[in-house]
């Protein structure tokens with residue numbers, strides 16, 4: 001499926017999370033902050049993405065309310081990733097869309113051939129399928145991978161990246177493009193302040 005934007009940054013992650021946590025990363029990275037393209041703004045871009053990523057059934061009716069909810073969930077998750085990166089805990093308002101998903105959705109348990117227990121979202125609407133994100137986050141919170149999924153330390157970026165550094169101390173989605181840019185900006189600001197002070 002082609003898009004008017006052609007290339008989407010989120011299609012090639014330089015610091016990818018392991019599956020299935022990469023689904024959370026993929027959702028958060030459907031928007032290039034602060035003013036970049038939003039893959040979930042226009043149904044023509046959003047619906048193919050939602051189907052490809054399992055959040056909408058092929059041929060499903062995806063309404064404006066569904067898209068608004070997905071975008072709200074995206075920002076709720078981003079707020080949680082800011083917290084993973086050492087920022088403040090997400091406020092009640094920030095995570096309200098995710099709470100809405102939890103309130104209306106349901107999960108079904110199943111047993112695999114070898115006795116492994118699996119949980120999956122029930123229902124085929126977009127809000128019902130978003131429950132899968134909750135299941136993924138829950139597993140990641142238990143196995144320790146959740147803390148490594150972070151939002152970039154550049155507050156104009158907040159791109160989701162998976163911190164593979166040994167000490168979990170990674171801060172930038174990409175040191176070359178994001179970390180340096182921000183450091184240069186802060187350096188210039190300090191110089192300006194020094195000159196005017």
Ligand SMILES: [Zn+2]
Nearest residue numbers: 152157173178
């Ligand atoms: Zn960044």
